[in-house]
Amino acid sequence: MNVSEAIETRRSIKAYDASHRMSEAEIEKLMTLAMLSPTAWNIQNWRFVLVKDPEQRKKLRAAAWDQAQVTDASLLVVLTADLKAWDKTPSRYWKNAPQPVQDYILPAMHQFYEGREQLQRDEGMRSCGMAAMTLMLAAQEMGYQSGPMDGFDFDAVSRIINLPTDHALVMFVVIGRGIQAAPPRAGSLSLNDVVVLDTFA
C-alpha cells in the first residue's frame, strides 16, 4: 500500500475482532518500524508498553471509560516517554558518529534539556506522536485498522502499568482487525482554517 493511500484510508476504528491474534513476527515488524520514527537529538525517548495479559487489558479498559477496543484489539500499545532519556548514557545515541560530532553533540544535548522540565515533557509528546502515526500507517499497510486514544484516566493507567516517576504517559494506539467501518468524517476543517502564510496576523 502506498503512503498516500494509507493516509487517506486510515480512520480511527473502535470495534475489533476480539478473537484475532497477531503473530509475534507482525508485532516485531510494527515495533521495528515505529523505532525508525525520528526523535530530537536521536534520544529515542519512547517506551512502548505492549499489553498482552488479558487481566491487564481489563483493568485498562475500566480506566478508559469501558471502551471495548482496549480489550478487543489484537495489539494495545501504551506509548510512554522517558523524560530523562537525554541523561541516561546519552553516548549510546551517538556511538556510531565521528568523535568530533560526539564531542559537540553530547554537551549541547545536555545543555538543551537540563532543567527544562516542560521541554522534556513536550519532547516526549512529540516523539510519541510521530511514533504513533508510524505505527498506524504501518498497520494500515499490513491490512489492519487502528485507533489512537487519550480518552482514559491518566492517573489510573499510570498506576496500572506502574509508570516510573520520570516517565510521562502519552497515549494508546490499538491495532487489530476492525469489524465496523468508521462513520463519515465528522467535520473536517478546510486548509484555510489551519494553514497560515508566513506569520499570524
Add this chain to the structure above:
Amino acid sequence: MNVSEAIETRRSIKAYDASHRMSEAEIEKLMTLAMLSPTAWNIQNWRFVLVKDPEQRKKLRAAAWDQAQVTDASLLVVLTADLKAWDKTPSRYWKNAPQPVQDYILPAMHQFYEGREQLQRDEGMRSCGMAAMTLMLAAQEMGYQSGPMDGFDFDAVSRIINLPTDHALVMFVVIGRGIQAAPPRAGSLSLNDVVVLDTFA
C-alpha cells in the same frame, strides 16, 4: 512508494537544493494529507505556518542557530497548536455526526479539556507530532526529503511568526530536495531497550 519503504528510507536531511521550488499543487497535496492525521475529539488543533517569504526565512534561520535547511529547504512548515481549539465553535468538528452523538460528545469534550492547561498543551504536541510524521512520509513518497527540527529559540521564533498567546509552538518540518545523504544511523536502541511487556517492573 509503499508505507514500510517510506518509513525505512526516511532520514532527517539537513542539506537542500536552495534553487528548487515546490509547486502550489505539491504543497496543497502535502497539507491536505497532513490534515488527515487524527486528533483527539477531532479538534484538528494544528495550525501550520508555511513560511515562503525569504526575509522571514532568514529571521527564522537566525533563531535556529543558523541551520541552513531553514532557508534552503523548498518548504518550511512551522507546526503550532491552538491550545483552545476545543473551545472555539467546537460544533464544527462534529457537524456531520448524528445529533445524539453531538449531544454527547460536545459537553464531554468541554469537560475533558476545561481548566486542564497541561493536557491542552500535551494535546497540541501529540497532534502536531502525528501530523509531522504524516508530512514526512508523504514527502518521502513524493520524492522529497525532510527533516523534523526543534533546535531553535522557541521565544524568538514565536515572536517572528507572531504566535498568538493561546497557541503553542511545537516544531519545524523542512521538506525539499536533499543534496547530501544522511550519515549512517548514529546509534539505534534495540527493541529490548524500548519495549516493555504489560507493565514496568
